[in-house]
Amino acid sequence: ENGIDGWLRYAPLPADLLQGAASTPTAIVVLNSTDSSPISIAAREVQKGLQGIFGKNLDILQPSAARNGSHVVLGTLSAYNTGWGNLNVSNLAPDGYFLSVRRGSVSIVGRNERGVLYGAFAYLSRIAQGNFGDAQFVSNPDAPIRWVNEWDNLDGTIERGYAGPSIFFSEGTVVKNLTRVSQYARLLASLGINGLIPHNVNANPSILSDENIDGLGRIADVMRPYGVQLGISINFASPKSLGGLNTFDPLDPAVIEWWNNRTKALYKRVPDLGGFIVKANSEGQPGPLTYNRTLADGANLFARAVKPYGGIIMFRAFVYDRFADWTVWKADRANAAVDFFKDLDGKFLDNVVVQIKYGPIDFQVREPVSPLFANIPKTAVAMELQVTQEYLGQQSHFVYIPPMWKEILDFDMRVNNKSSTVRDIVGGRVFGQKLGGYAGVVNVGTNTSWLGHHLSMSNLYGYGRLAWNPKQDAQDLLQEWIRLTFGFDKTVLDTITRIGMESWPTYENYTGNLGIQTLTDILYTHYGPNPASQDNNGWGQWTRATTTHIGMDRTVKNGTGNAGQYPPEVATMYENIETTPDNLILWFHHVPYKQRLKSGKTVIQHFYDAHYDGAANTQTFAPAWENLRGKIDQQRFDEVLFRLRYQAGHSIVWRDAICNFYHNLSGIPDEAGRVGKHPYRIEAETFSLKGFTLTGVNPPETASNFT
Ligand code: BDP
Secondary structure, three states: OOOOOOOOOOOOOOHHHHOOOOOOOOEEEEOOOOOOOHHHHHHHHHHHHHHHHHOOOOEEEOHHHOOOOOEEEEEEHHHHHHHOOOOOOOOOOOOOEEEEEEOOEEEEEEOOHHHHHHHHHHHHHHHHOOOOOOEEEEEOOOOOEEEEEEEEOOOOOEOOOOOOOOOOEEOOEEOOOOHHHHHHHHHHHOOOOOEEEEEOOOOOHHHHOHHHHHHHHHHHHHHHHHOOEEEEEEOOOHHHHOOOOOOOOOOOHHHHHHHHHHHHHHHHHOOOOOEEEEOOOOOOOOOHHHHOOOHHHHHHHHHHHHHHHOOEEEEEOOOOOOOOOOOOOOOOHHHHHHHHHHHHOOOOOOOEEEEEEOOOOOOOOOOOOOHHHHOOOOOEEEEEEEOOOOOOOOOOOOOOOHHHHHHHHHOEOOHHHOOOEHHHHHOOOOOOOOOOEEEEEOOOOOOOOOOOOHHHHHHHHHHHHHHHOOOOOHHHHHHHHHHHHHOOOHHHHHHHHHHHHHHHHHHHHHOOOOOOOOOEOOOOOOOOEOHHHHOOOOOOOOOOOOOOEEOOOOOOOOOOOHHHHOOHHHHHHHHOOOOOOHHHHHHHOOEEOOOEOOOOOEHHHHHHHHHHHHHHHHHHHHHHHHOOEOOEOHHHHHHHHHHHHHHHHHHHHHHHHHHHHHHHHHOOOOOOOOOOOOOOOOOHHHOOOOOOOOOOOOOHHHOOOOO
């Protein structure tokens, strides 16, 4: 197997589990179908699933042709109640479904067509996991926006993509063969994802050329039957760079007209376009600030343009401008989003959603929740999560991320001193917002594994399932995914569960601890260890490490004031070093290396121990995987093993680089006497040089003899 079907393999069930299926359906009945609608996809999917799982080939029938027997009945609520039966489910929300399983008789009823498709996938997931029990329930999505963002460029490269070139674009335009896009839409639909933006947020203006609008139309046509709406990432300066105007001022009538015309052309080709995503005035992207207009002026320009068509604007909160003054002690990029957006609360039109990364900086291995979620009550918000592992080993390391997302989603912001979890804020319940939800940056590529590492697909699975229902448990989701992806063997389940659930804490251990951030090279690659690059750079992600102290003082009293951006109860917790959890202590406080943690260890000893523990635990992953030989198909077994072995080696590089660096900087010895000794490491000096040339090691900390 090469991974292309992800968790939708519909593998035959083992004989012992099959016995649990007392009776199986005899036909599929479709109540309201047009040829390429989500309902007809649902019917074909059920047909395919039952063929794979039970080896039974079922007919798809119109209701009039249905004879006695056990049917899988598929339809919208209104079609069900006019043409089949009488179902009273008043609590069915848009995209939600009702599923009833009574032995072999199954009803799958959606509030809309998409809901029917989601219900069909839910039914198939149950039986593919060997669950034949009766059931009757309604499942509604937690939030209306459940999108994925892809950072694909028109030339076919993918920003922060680690699985080969784009499935959407090549040589400046949309690829001819969109088979992979439809396979991807199928995977997304099975999770309840209802929107996709194929184009990088660092957007090329020519995405809006006539040729590309037609290409986007073809993408939308392929995804529509799966209920996945197309959204488009746009470049703020397009009226000038593409349209030939001499300005892109959002209040200029010619600019407004230009956008209205392009929007009209887009909706002509894609009548159900979801809307636009905008990255403005961030990391070199143009935006309204150039013309002294506010970010809200910029967002509302687009909001007005798409409003007549029912579109929405995802306006990114990833705006910061602290490059110039990095030497200023109080400058803090973590403050930027609240500084930029707080005063704009109430100024955005009601079809604008502010898309906020989960933490205040940028997808680090450990961040507190972004305080912006609690600061703009009159604005709809969505949470941006990263499925692609930009700072988390880039799919050469395996990190199962949902446990981290869960910590963020379950965090209680204590708005007005009342329970207000982040998931309730994002779901619109805390501030009474109609819009809201999730955007996952996925960046799949043409590699048949989609993400480059078969195990990393658990992150896409977990993302989609949490966007549907963020209350779910991360380990339960992992185990669902394992059964669907690798089958039922107990050792397989236990092994991947262990590796998966230990992977995030392990990665945090051998990279950056105690809230110091990932400690990767920060300037562009975001991959290997480079703690020195975290300071003295214009991007403002600083460890503030000196020979005696480390960590960033973000208190109101002495630091950057970032702790004060949270609601009072949370602010007090972070302001005070005694109540700041150990895992965020260096995020909020600047402390001596010998500062005692609540665990009783000093900060520096924690660094040393965590790095040795993390690297040691990583050494156990590949051998554990090797025990699965013969229990998993050869191709996926080999490909995963290769990456786990690589990760084992690279975790040692990480361990030594970070330990050496802080050992050299602080001059404080490791109590266990390990730092500088490099167990397991094969020194370059012991190699003979054949076919290679000598080169300097960069960053130097990654060399074991660096002093
Ligand atoms: C950073 C990435 C960069 C993205 C940026 C963004 O390094 O490639 O363009 O985020 O989200 O994490 O806009």
